[in-house]
Amino acid sequence: MNVWIETTFIFLVLTNLRLLGLSRLGACIRTVALQGVILGLLALPLNQEDFQSALIVSLGSIVVKGVVFPWLLFRAVREANVRREIEPYIGYIPSILLGVVLLGISLWLGSRLPLPDRAVPPLVVPIALFTMLVGLFLIVSRKQALTQVLGYLVLENGIYALGVALVLKEPMLVELGVLLDVLVAVFVMGITIFQINRTFDDIDTGKLSSLKD
DSSP states (O other), X not given: OHHHHHHHHHHHHHHHHHHHHOOBHHHHHHHHHHHHHHHHHHHHHHOOTTHHHHHHHHHHHHHIIIIIHHHHHHHHHHHHTOOBOOSOSSOHHHHHHHHHHHHHHHHXXXXXXXXXXXXXXXXXXXXXXXXXXXXXHHHXXXXXXXXXXXXXXXXXXXXXXXXXXXXXXXXXXXXXXHHHHHHHHHHHXXXXXXXXXXXXXXXXXXXXXXXXO
């Protein structure tokens, strides 16, 4: 099980760094979907004492993050007729370099935070922090509303990883609550993207500044 958990952490780091260097929205959506499936599978080895609850959380995460969200986002891409993130606030190579810095900071912070249970793998906290920081970075550094939605999902993935590992008594209630909140948020964001695209014929959130005029 430890090998599977460590492999999962490696995949999370790689998918986070890949997101920082991608411009194609379709590839970004697939990467976030893969990240959701990986996190769904992570719930099983981390919560063996309550396998039934862990299985429900795992299946719910895989279905919502790996199927429902990608379907909604691909539909938004088709309707908005946008394929790439063009001219982000921070370029892709600097984004990757900053991602490496964020990974180092997360590892440093994670090594100094006490874990409530010695059975929890020590890399859970730093990798979860790194995932949350990458999500926040995508939200503030990208112009396309769809990419910002993906950043929000990556941020939630980090919260999910931390919750699955550390909430030992009632992980199912906590994680299903988080999934429900994210599902509602994605629907709201989808409506927002549709309204932005209909008003400005584009989903570049930078054009919202024209509302000041």
